Amino acid sequence: MTYQYILKISRLCLLGTLLVGMSDGLAQDVISISTLNTDMSERWPQPATVVIRRSGGVKAVTVPISFGGTATKAVDYASSAGSSVTIPLGAREVWVQVRPLTDALTEPTETVQVQVQAAPGFTLSGSSSVSINLLDNSGLANDEEATRFLIQAGFGADPDELAEVKLLGFEGWINQQLTRPKGYLQPVIQARRAAGKDIFHPATKIALWTQAMRRRNPPGGGTVQTDVLRQRVAYSLLQIFVISQNVDALSLNSEGVTNYYDRLMDGAFGNFRQLLFDVTLHPCMGVYLSHVGNRKPDLSINRYPDENYAREIMQLFSIGLWELNQDGTRKLDGNGKPIPTYTNQNITQFARVFTGIQYGGPGNTQFDYSGENFLYPMKVWDQEHDMDAKTLLNGTVLPARTYNGANTQTLGMLDINAAIDNLFNHPNVGPFIGRLLIQRLVTSNPSPAYIGRVSAVFANNGSGVRGDMGAVIKAILLDPEARSFDKTLEPTFGKMREPYMTLMNMAKTFNAQPQSGDYESATYMYEFYLQEPFQSPSVFNFYSPNYRPFGELTALGLFAPEFQILTAVTAIETQNNLLNSVENEISRWGSSPANQMKLDFSQEIPLANDPDALIRRLAIRMTGGTLRPRSFQNIREAVLKIPTSNATWQIDRVKMTAYLIGASSEFNIQK
Template identity: 30%
Template sequence: MDSWNRCKAVLLLLACVLLTACGGSGGTEGRANADSDDGTIAGLLAAPITEAQAVRFLWKSSFGPTTESIARLRQLGYARFVDEQLAMPAGVYSDYMLGYIAPTNVAAVEPREAYCAQFPTETMTACTYWAYWTNSGPSTNFFKSALTDSDQLRLRVAWALSQILVVSNSLLPKEAYGMRLYQQMLRDQAFGNYKTLLERVSKSPLMGAYLNLDSSHKDAPNQNYARELLQLFSVGAFARNPDGTFKLGANGNRVENYTQEQVRDFSRALTGWRANQRWVRDMEPFGDAHDSGSKVLLNGASIPAGTSASQAMSLVLTNVTQHPSTAPNISRQLIQFLVTSHPSPAYVARVSRVFSSTGGDLRLVTRAILLDTEALNPPEQNGKLIEPVLFLTGLLRSVGFVSDGYALDQAASAMGQRPFAAPSVFNYYSPEFELPLSSRKLKAPQFALLGFQSTSAKSQWLNTLIYSDAIPAHSLMPKALATGTRLLWPDAWLDLAGSNPMGLVAMLDTRLTGGTLSANVKQYIATRVQTISGSSSSQKIERLRLAVFLIFSSPQFLVR
């Protein structure tokens, strides 16, 4: 089937979904409430896990299900599986910079050209390109880790944190090695304490450059970082109840969390920090640049005169992390990134309570998010649109693959979500984005990326990956790492494609979507697959390719 006919098949599939109103929750195979004795958390955790349930859970807790992760989850159960992932040490991002920024090389990072010049010509060129001059380096490293590393849950949380505590190559181009160090820090701290994480973020030389905290001086305090620390990294612009809903004043309007005068005092409290070695070490206090006067913080707290830069930063971070709006604000966003775009207030309240009672222990917060009844037994219309990054990794991990990560970097860029390259500190989309024309005002942040260009790019990449033998590597990637990207079709899938088209679609529905396709969509796909006749190996793989292409193009797959 040529690309034009595949396009027509997708359009007919969309019509099938819309005309039969089958785009809600899709199929019901393996739903938790059908398999457990009750809907309580104890019942959900005690019930055996079906393959479909395992697949759906792994779309929330990893970068896509694999044969091995499905088996492991079903063997351990939800709680033990999550605990195993939480106990796993942080992996290290694949280093396409060939170790150029390893700790032993700290002194050699600058000047960059002199350092790269010590290598043979081919390696020197790759060093200069991947370590310094391209935004593809950190993104490619990320995809390689997301596809293959074992600390999947940690990496998913780190990816979520990178979209809350944003630094971006879009405004810091040609500094790939600094971005890699920042994202590795988020990965290392993903299950730590939130205040400790904010301290590492605040002292990061990359963040210092991105939001102008580096060299902010008492004579002219820069307010950029202070404002985003308050608005985006902690309390939020408006006060929230413990369940994440906005507090309203007597006039019915939202209550502001801080004033412009307080922003100025926060910026004064954070003066006096400078990066002594570009990107590599945390910023340190310098000279007498810190404003040591008294400052007013939130909720009546203050910093007395004479406080040092280090003491002032600690007091600032304690003030914002203990503020009652921070727990629901951060908890709600983490739920949105992992489980559902539109969590119920009760769900947010349960997770927020864990955040508050543990002082921001992200390990326990993550556990609370994933082992909640709304994660294990979600109500209708409680999913989210799969973001481009997860779409890319999930496809490869679900099927089987060889990849060096570069093709995914290019695809994500075309779809509007290249990792670590958000257009601004406000990320790729707002957590408050709502579905247009929705009378229920459903939050759906990932839909902000959905447009003609991103949808077209997704379809083109899907077509290229599924119907090409391989997508080549970048010409400057070190040859030992340059595998390109291709799918590895399982033999059992090919056997089904040759003998049982309906059985093939049913198996793929379970394996790829977790049983979310409705009966008529499965029938439609099976009918299209059967239009490819013959029993040769090439015809088997064509049938399999078409089935996978249509499933990954289905709204019932994309909205989970």
């Protein structure tokens, strides 16, 4: 039997039901009223939704309503309904939007009361009215606004960080995060080795989870100086300055890889120039992009410098492929064509700069006898560095240097620093790197004005400093486009949450900490998400920042990077793993009791008997309150099918709610 045939039968059955209901009028409408929001705020003017439900009949029914409370309609708030609403034929719910109106007055909390009036044709069930609090524009973020901020700036809105954000405000919280001690990953690997545990490639994921999952106020007491924002930015930088343990030399070297990640931690709020320098001379990058052991050219044996890193430091790590205006739009030549930022000749010249580079460390004192060392920056040995003059970008010329045959490291480093300066001062860097970070944190399609504001801060942090990453991150997160409620209403604003980030968000929000402190259960997730930290399939990351899926987004000229790894397989696998995470634990194969990562729903269980309150709470915690009324209705009706006669009905309802919200578009599309 085909699906089309089944659908036809279903439609005929539905039509028959409707016709019977209209013809005999046996079913009596029972009307109830509820609200999907208990509060609304002038500061964050997200409408409250009053829902009017009916059970029993299927005919269209008109329900009189009235508005009261201490707030004044059309002055303090606007409503999508007048004196009545009509539930259409066959529908079970209608929604009334109550939108706060912002003013400059300082006012106490007001109330909006919506009441259902009795009328022929239906009976009322339960309370006939609901009341919504209207909060003044106090300058303090509410739960919805603060949660949205932490979805962008962290790994999800765990209660401790949420309280900090609401207390300090967005800028105050960022300022505090800028000064927090760095939660480095390398010490986690060292502690695992000391404890006799494995430290091959899964250990890097364990280390990242260990630091990202720390709580400000842990159950054991005390206060932890969590650096949530730094961890989130370093995670994003890893997708720009990509290395991968898919390379054999790095697969078993988790300490070296986490040492590299810790340099990204340093650079997250440091200066971009230093970050680019640290990346260039880190041995993990030297192995991954093959410039470690790069020797000067020797035409007599047909030897030329490796060009791999020379290409990618320009294409991916600093200036991109095309000349940019400061707002990120492409510069055009006289024929209206985009202008390349570099040529093959430029790659050749930069490749000559990156010669004479070899493993560093105190034991490596010669180029030819340097052992692998992934914990120290690489050294530049003059005897294997190309000393001839080189021409870089924008006409910058590096002079020929005179090498005296000594075992020195001075002249080659002059060229390295000059090349880093050449790229760092290129006008493309601000808009190019700014856009990539906006895409990772806030939205896939930032406006030119947004990119321009971030580029301006990159060029000058307000104190004459170029490349201040702390200032750049603050500019990204505090920009009006990032913080505006109105942007959440635009269909082209926002981004698909990274598939792997959906898992981390659930774990962070619901405190899935193992008793042992060992996050081994969170590893081996690549097959579910086509994404896992330190496992990128190439230097181009898991997806391109310029990816456009076929269809409407391409027609609109919009980008949707994360959609590149959303396939027919991952669309199912991610939801299956979400279900397993909610129902059981976060794990690929299961784990020992001490290592179990279970989502903590203890705060939600008391709400199981009130589906509206339960869904309302979880929707705020997981999405920042963006769950649409239709999704709310579908989830509520599914939850009510779990009878209270079941022994585990309370936790079953909570898990069903969390799973269905986690599977919703409102959770997976970050607004």
